[in-house]
Amino acid sequence: xxxxxxxxxxxxxxxxxxxxxxxxxxxxxxxxxxxxxxxxxxxxxxxxxxxxxxxxxxxxxxxxxxxxxxxxxxxxxxxxxxxxxxxxxxxxxxxxxxxxxxxxxxxxxxxxxxxxxxxxxxxxxxxxxxxxxxxxxxxxxxxxxxxxxxxxxxxxxxxxxxxxxxxxxxxxxxxxxxxxxxxxxxxxxxxxxxxxxxxxxxxxxxxxxxxxxxxxxxxxxxxxxxxxxxxxxxxxxxxxxxxxxxxxxxxxxxxxxxxxxxxxxxxxxxxxxxxxxxxxxxxxxxxxxxxxxxxxxxxxxxxxxxxxxxxxxxxxxxxxxxxxxxxxxxxxxxxxxxxxxxxxxxxxxxxxxxxxxxxxxxxxxxxxxxxxxxxxxxxxxxxxxxxxxxxxxxxxxxxxxxxxxxxxxxxxxxxxxxxxxxxxxxxxxxxxxxxxxxxxxxxxx
Amino acid sequence: xxxxxxxxxxxxxxxxxxxxxxxxxxxxxxxxxxxxxxxxxxxxxxxxxxxxxxxxxxxxxxxxxxxxxxxxxxxxxxxxxxxxxxxxxxxxxxxxxxxxxxxxxxxxxxxxxxxxxxxxxxxxxxxxxxxxxxxxxxxxxxxxx
Numbered sequence: 001x002x003x004x005x006x007x008x009x010x011x012x013x014x015x016x017x018x019x020x021x022x023x024x025x026x027x028x029x030x031x032x033x034x035x036x037x038x039x040x041x042x043x044x045x046x047x048x049x050x051x052x053x054x055x056x057x058x059x060x061x062x063x064x065x066x067x068x069x070x071x072x073x074x075x076x077x078x079x080x081x082x083x084x085x086x087x088x089x090x091x092x093x094x095x096x097x098x099x100x101x102x103x104x105x106x107x108x109x110x111x112x113x114x115x116x117x118x119x120x121x122x123x124x125x126x127x128x129x130x131x132x133x134x135x136x137x138x139x140x141x142x143x144x145x146x147x148x149x150x151x152x153x154x155x156x157x158x159x160x161x162x163x164x165x166x167x168x169x170x171x172x173x174x175x176x177x178x179x180x181x182x183x184x185x186x187x188x189x190x191x192x193x194x195x196x197x198x199x200x201x202x203x204x205x206x207x208x209x210x211x212x213x214x215x216x217x218x219x220x221x222x223x224x225x226x227x228x229x230x231x232x233x234x235x236x237x238x239x240x241x242x243x244x245x246x247x248x249x250x251x252x253x254x255x256x257x258x259x260x261x262x263x264x265x266x267x268x269x270x271x272x273x274x275x276x277x278x279x280x281x282x283x284x285x286x287x288x289x290x291x292x293x294x295x296x297x298x299x300x301x302x303x304x305x306x307x308x309x310x311x312x313x314x315x316x317x318x319x320x321x322x323x324x325x326x327x328x329x330x331x332x333x334x335x336x337x338x339x340x341x342x343x344x345x346x347x348x349x350x351x352x353x354x355x356x357x358x359x360x361x362x363x364x365x366x367x368x369x370x371x372x373x374x375x376x377x378x379x380x381x382x383x384x385x386x387x388x389x390x391x392x393x394x395x396x397x398x399x400x401x402x403x404x405x406x407x408x409x410x411x412x413x414x415x416x417x418x419x420x421x422x423x424x425x426x427x428x429x430x431x432x433x434x435x436x437x438x439x440x441x442x443x444x445x
Numbered sequence: 446x447x448x449x450x451x452x453x454x455x456x457x458x459x460x461x462x463x464x465x466x467x468x469x470x471x472x473x474x475x476x477x478x479x480x481x482x483x484x485x486x487x488x489x490x491x492x493x494x495x496x497x498x499x500x501x502x503x504x505x506x507x508x509x510x511x512x513x514x515x516x517x518x519x520x521x522x523x524x525x526x527x528x529x530x531x532x533x534x535x536x537x538x539x540x541x542x543x544x545x546x547x548x549x550x551x552x553x554x555x556x557x558x559x560x561x562x563x564x565x566x567x568x569x570x571x572x573x574x575x576x577x578x579x580x581x582x583x584x585x586x587x588x589x590x
Contacts, residue, residue: 013473020466024459031455034448070470077466309456341463348470362544 010069011061017073018053025049025080028310032088035311045087045098049080052105059109060420067112068352068423074345075416078401079104079409081342082326086404088311089329090322093404100406104413111417118421122365125180129213132173135166136220143224155226156407165407167221167229172411174217174233175240175372181210182244183364227271228395232380234258239375243357244368272393279393292319296388299332300339307335322404324396327388342402343385350378356423370422373415492590493548495519495527495541498577499584503531510588515543519580520553533557533581541572541587548572548587557581 029046032038053076060067079101087094121128135157144156144163156163214237221230238254241247265272274289282290282297295318302308315321315329322329331339353374360366377400384403387394398408496510511517517526520538529538535555542549551569552559559566560579572578574589 017466017469017473020462020469024462024466027455027459027462031452031459034455035452070473073466074470306456306460309452310459312452337460338463341467344467348467348474351474 007065010066014057014060014069014072017070018057018076021073021077021080022050022053024077025084028081029084029087031310032084035309036088038087042087042094045083045094048098048102049076049083052076052079052101056105056109060112063109063112064420064424066424067420068356070352071349071416071419071423074349074352075401075413078342078345081330082402082404082409085326085329085402086322088333089316089326090404093322096406097404097409100409103406104410107410108413108417108420111414112420118366118369118418121176122180122183125177126213128173129170129177132166132170133216133220136170136217136224139166139224140220155224163406165405167224167226168407168411170217171229171233171236171376172414174214175236175376175415176369177213178210178237178240178244179365179368179372182240183368186244186364225269225271226396227265227269228383228397231258231395232376232383232397234261235379235383236372236376239379240368240372243371243375244364275393275395279390282390292325293390293394295319296325296328297390299328300389303332303335303339305336307331307333307338309333323398323408324384324394324403325388326399326403327385330402343381346377346381346400350374352423353377353419356419359425360422366422370419373419377412377415493543493572494588494590495578495585496588497583498586500531501582503529503582505529505583513541513543513548517541518553519578519585520555521581527585529580529583531581531583534583538580539566539578550578555580 026046029043033040033043053072056072056076060072083094083097083101086097139155139157142157155167156165214233217233218230221227221233234254235258238251238258241250241254262272262276266276267273278285278290278293282293285291286294299313299315299318302313307313310333313329313332315325315332318325318328327339327342330342334341353370357367357370357374360370380397380400383392383395384397384399386392398405400412401409493513494510495513497505497507500507511527514526518537518540519525519527519529519534520536521529521531521534522536525537535553535557537553538555539550539552539559542551548571549569550559550561550566550572552566560577561570561572562577563579572587574587576587578585578587
């Protein structure tokens with residue numbers, strides 16, 4: 001194979017795209033500094049961003065020369081945009097986000113470096129998921145909410161002045177667990193179904209462990225009132241089951257269940273009722289309970305095609321604009337042009353992820369893991385973008401890579417680290433045991 | 446140059462940069478697809494088949510052929526790719542899979558076993574054109590197309 005020429009094209013492509021991304025991030029940061037009359041030394045996050053980009057580019061060239069070259073620039077573009085937006089929307093957090101970027105970049109490099117990494121993830125799937133569940137359960141007892149508020153859900157664990165959201169890690173572990181479980185059992189799940197009145201269901205003994213582990217996660221998330229993450233988990237679960245088994249029946253049953261749980265949630269939880277009411281018609285309570293979504297719509301409308309200009313709009317009227325509603329801020333200051341740019345970047349990322357899944361189709365664990373990661377990024381963005389635009393009821397999840405939030409950035413980069421590994425055909429040839437026993441080359445009579 | 450004009454110029458440059466970035470990415474993606482389709486080997490999908498050679502007391506015509514899928518199961522069960530209405534065959538009797546451009550046969554713990562050229566199959570074995578596979582009372586020939 002022309003490995004050498006492939007490696008050099010890969011590196012060249014990554015360099016070209018990174019330079020374009022760097023120019024973009026630097027210019028929007030400089031424009032922000034000019035528009036808001038910020039001191040020039042406040043440009044230091046740019047240096048941190050540049051250092052991270054350079055470190056990742058050099059590190060990956062050395063570790064995984066055949067990785068997908070498009071993922072890094074796209075992710076860095078979004079992360080850089082996120083840093084600028086944090087400085088714009090929540091100046092109090094503007095120091096934290098670049099530091100989290102360094103942590104996240106190092107974590108993704110570590111994932112790319114660890115030699116037995118993926119096999120360990122696969123083999124000890126129950127232990128990993130249970131560890132994640134315990135971490136999440138710890139928030140029931142020790143949980144805090146960094147922005148205070150007596151009734152706010154306490155989803156974070158605090159260590160000194162660092163706050164961490166275990167549900168982000170649990171999401172990743174859940175995807176790994178499902179990929180591992182389904183890679184082993186998908187033959188059984190899709191070949192020997194139980195038929196109940198035209199709908200094919202899997203045999204209970206094989207679906208039960210999956211449902212049990214997933215049920216634990218859901219109960220904890222609902223207990224915490226972290227309903228955004230709970231709905232995200234539910235849809236990722238359905239999506240991965242469908243990808244692994246190719247049974248449309250699962251999707252139909254799942255969608256009916258989703259509708260039913262939404263209906264039950266409407267009567268059981270005030271949060272859900274509020275979100276659904278605000279989605280159906282926010283205007284009667286525009287200055288009350290639906291304030292956030294109305295402000296978001298106004299911000300998007302005032303952005304128009306080309307936006308108000310960087311640092312020249314007033315997106316800070318929207319509560320928590322720096323995390324959940326970051327897309328509304330982009331739509332206000334960069335206009336439709338910026339919003340389409342963000343969504344296109346994410347679409348490219350998901351496309352590349354699914355491409356990795358398609359390329360590894362003979363290795364079910366790798367393929368399902370890549371598909372699961374792409375699905376979870378895609379569904380998460382879809383939920384929050386749809387919520388901000390009032391297409392669907394609002395679910396409080398972060399916009400990947402762009403929203404302020406250390407745990408979200410970290411788990412995003414870990415996912416990307418896994419994608420890099422899965423995209424390099426030269427590494428991890430043997431993570432995946434074949435579906436059936438390894439073929440021996442000798443002919444055995 | 447006043448601040449407003451500077452900011453306006455930066456905005457235009459930023460928009461151009463953003464779409465230049467996305468355009469370059471798109472260009473690379475399209476190039477990838479072109480190179481991939483140029484390098485793609487012949488699909489092994491329908492490039493092999495099983496032909497019935499002999500079927501004593503089984504309602505299958507000799508000469509009947511089945512195109513192989515990348516993962517083909519042979520057996521009595523209706524969910525198999527190649528269904529053999531033979532009471533001597535197990536529900537899921539044997540499997541032929543295409544891996545690394547080779548076709549591999551393995552016996553799925555069937556009650557009466559699978560014979561490859563009159564030898565019982567243990568483990569996974571590679572198939573060559575013209576091999577005779579016997580499942581129950583049916584003999585099938587493996588042909589590359």
